[in-house]
Amino acid sequence: MAGLGRLIPSARSLLVFEAAARCGSCGAAAREFNVTQPSVSRGIAQLEAHLGLALFNRGARGLVLTEEGKTLYRAVNEGFERVESALAAIVAARTQKHTVELSLSTGFVAHWLIPRMQRFHRDFPTVDLRFQLISGTLRGPFGNVDLAMRMQPGEDADCHAWKFAPELVLPVCSAAYLREHGPLEGGPEGAHTLLLFADPLQDFAHYWGPLVSAHALSHASIAFSDYAVVLQAAMNGQGIALGWVSVVSHALGEGTLVPASSRRVATGRAYHLMAPRGRPLKDVTLAIRDWLTTEMQADIARIRHLTT
Amino acid sequence: MAGLGRLIPSARSLLVFEAAARCGSCGAAAREFNVTQPSVSRGIAQLEAHLGLALFNRGARGLVLTEEGKTLYRAVNEGFERVESALAAIVAARTQKHTVELSLSTGFVAHWLIPRMQRFHRDFPTVDLRFQLISGTLRGPFGNVDLAMRMQPGEDADCHAWKFAPELVLPVCSAAYLREHGPLEGGPEGAHTLLLFADPLQDFAHYWGPLVSAHALSHASIAFSDYAVVLQAAMNGQGIALGWVSVVSHALGEGTLVPASSRRVATGRAYHLMAPRGRPLKDVTLAIRDWLTTEMQADIARIRHLTT
DNA sequence: GAGGGGGCATACGCTCAGCGTATGGCCGGT
């Protein structure tokens, strides 16, 4: 409104007026603007002189709006509120990001998701991921996250569930380790170092059993308390680790890990992505589910020759 | 609203923003505030920096509001209009004056209305006129004025419209120029000076074409950026200008301008006075409409011998 | 009635926010 600039003596006149009207005194308004009382007094006087009418009656108890002052104050209050709401809204909309909470294992995040985080942020520029990280077997309630990875829906029936990846396991090591020590099956007794994950919840013999002969269990072993560290040690050439394909698919595709045996363990079970029913199922959550699934399927296709 | 003062970097930020948004360029907004273009440019940049977002996209054609800018502009426009209405109302109530906003061309105001302003004030002593001045072709929204002059109602269907004057154009110059150089049609090639109005929105060849033979377009010419100045130059004897009768009727009646040719262009279109439906249609607005129309009809009758 | 507290108004002098000028870069039209 071009006219407004011409109707007031300066841009700050109305801000000063509004503050004085609301606070009821020059001193209180001055404190709000971090100026001194004479500054507000002059500002109001300037506005009144410009308009040719009194907006306040002055008294020992401060300022009292005249009838014209009340009319103007109502308008200014409404007008400023309209502007302030819009300002607040556009600033909030601009900085507002979707926060999505994911419950995932440390190994998965470290060796599968982080390597493709750049692509994730490209595809989801307004999403801010928050992780509930689970060291070891995927477990525990996830009622307070948007998306969780778990083995089977049975853990928490009251949820949406979507199949994500089959549970397929194979021994993996670095290419350098393989060249130096040969595959897991060959070689003399105890020639290998097995990198174990010290997880009381997981029967690793259950997985190792089908992969090595009985006497092979005499191999040296190193145990770690986090599966992500187990895989890192394998990549560093320190031994052979169990490789859950859902976690090592990226590393196998990149060649930072290679199969250490021709044997595989397919348990018949599957990892699922789950969303609790008690939490809003946001579009962005579904989009991320789809993205994760698509990426996993692409990885699996890419390393099919290594896992069958 | 105390918050508003904290959301903007300075009190004048929003005034600058609103003007730039409405005018579509820093230069045009600067002219409205009687400052230079860099001043507006800095003001907008300061506001954007403070808010942390872009309000305009910059280009070779000026400023275009972003989506956030549009949101803010709507709010600021409404908010400021609310304040301005109250300000006008209390000033009018105090002085018992009616403020009437008119959207008219600079040429019309300068050469048709101002010459009869004394008579206007005699007939409307309590009316305080405010002008939205349009340099060049009458155009643009007029939702925030009481009365606008436009070519056809189609521009903004949601309005009252009353026919005001036909679009009739003839070449005009001063009497002294005519005595010295003769009419537009006669004389050697290139003997005249054409006073042009540099308005990209208006195809002046469309009007000059029927008024002069093809070779006459070789006349020397001077271009001005405002039609009011074009007419002033013609009155000063500097050449021949196109005279829209709706603007030059007073000057023709007074003899400060005379026809420079026997040819006329009647486009068949008509100027209208319009009032937006979204704004109160005040009695004083209708009275001014009638006054303007009566004055124009009297002018046209007075110069009928010159325009047919 | 006197005194004190708290309010607003004004004179004087200071300073930096906002300005203009100069200039450069970019874009679109010819």
Next chain:
DNA sequence: ACCGGCCATACGCTGAGCGTATGCCCCCTC
């Protein structure tokens, strides 16, 4: 390729807006 018109920025200037000091007024309490 050239030109006109737009916006952005560096530099220096200045007066609008500020604080301080002070005076005056009103209201309340003793």
